[in-house]
Amino acid sequence: MNAPLIIVGAGHAGGRAALTLREEGYSGRLILIGDEAHLPYERPPLSKGLLQGSSDLAQCSLCDSQQLAVLGVEHIAANPVSRLEPQHHRLQLADGQWLSYAGLLLATGGRARRLPQEQANVFYLRTHDDALVLRNELKPGARLVVVGGGFIGLEVAATARGLGCEVTLLEAGPRLAGRVLPPVISDALLALHREQGVDVRLNVALECIHADAVQLVDGQRLPCDLVVVGIGMQPNIELAAAAGLEVGQGIRVDAQLRTSAADIYAAGDVCEFRLAGLYQRQETWRNAEAQGRLAALNLLGRE
Incomplete structure (x- = not known):
């Protein structure tokens, strides 16, 4: 049985990548792993509609559980990845379970500083x-x-x-x-x-x-x-750093969002990319949306 594609981080970038993989015709096993209990959702409404009480989680979500089931996306919630071994193409979940992967996307986002x-x-x-x-x-x-x-x-x-x-x-x-x-x-x-x-x-x-x-x-x-x-965000680079991937203020990638490990990509708030020769991150809705899509295409070898 072929190893699956795995996305670590079930936020906006990770969720968009999972949906894009199916839209682009990937039919193999696909696993989306999140540390929150919720389905992928957009964060901008948190400080506006959701905080006001005028919207709820369903209105911020990229998809619902039925859609994920129909698409065959396995969503592992509230069980984060604790260890990554790029040399063996595998990772371990907090509950001790090991999973092998054919390709991996790190969309681990960040936490409030x-x-x-x-x-x-x-x-x-x-x-x-x-x-x-x-x-x-x-x-x-x-x-x-x-x-x-x-x-x-x-x-x-x-x-x-x-x-x-x-x-x-x-x-x-x-x-x-x-x-x-x-x-x-x-x-x-x-x-x-x-x-x-x-x-x-x-x-x-x-x-x-x-x-x-x-x-x-x-x-x-x-x-x-x-x-x-509200003094900024701390990118979640610890998993990548412990696995020996190149990091700076984020997980460093090339022009195709590929990390220093050939079959591992990064996207979203945690991703540090070069622009005009300088490394930077973008903590925006637009960046999560665009990089989630782009990473999915590159996981499929579109370059």
Whole structure:
């Protein structure tokens, strides 16, 4: 029996790759492995419709379980890969089971970058389950401090204001989303959020978080009921690194998304590719969608 194609990571990029493989005529065994219990879903709605309560997981999902069954995609949920052995073309799941593969896609994504201090009133937003937990806290009148003025921080701030929360947003840099947007758009976002009642503070540094307040380095104390931290993503490169694949800030690939192992590809948030000679990652919906499709084609030898 021929070894299957395996996709590690059942998020947007992995899910899109699985669907594309079937659309492109691959009829062999296909396994999609995820560490979450859910079917593949898109993440942008988490900080918007899902957090507002105007949409649910089904509306963010790329497919449903019936579609996967019809397509013959084996979805292994909540049982992540713990070990990868490229030289033997096999991997091990958390439950101890070994699986061999003919071709492998690593779409392991990332996790929210966390503060060293962990406590009950501090929340992060990366997964569907994170969004449900946070949604229960965003009551009218709740005092929210958002740490981080990137996309996640700004979207949570906007959603929370729409739900009637009092929102203060803290950004360490001189402008909002400074890493990804030009100044003219940063300025427009700043004006828009302030018009909507968000207390945006730039060039501020966090000292510590208490149960009822956030302490800034300059001595200011901001009373709050909860804190949402949106300070970026940590790519999940540990599996690839331990297996000896080339990594940097992500899993490094060539122009066909092939890793340093010939039959292993990478796609999505974890994928680090060259553009104008420099390695970079793109943590966007568009990148997950496009690279998921491209990786599927290349797994089929389309180059």
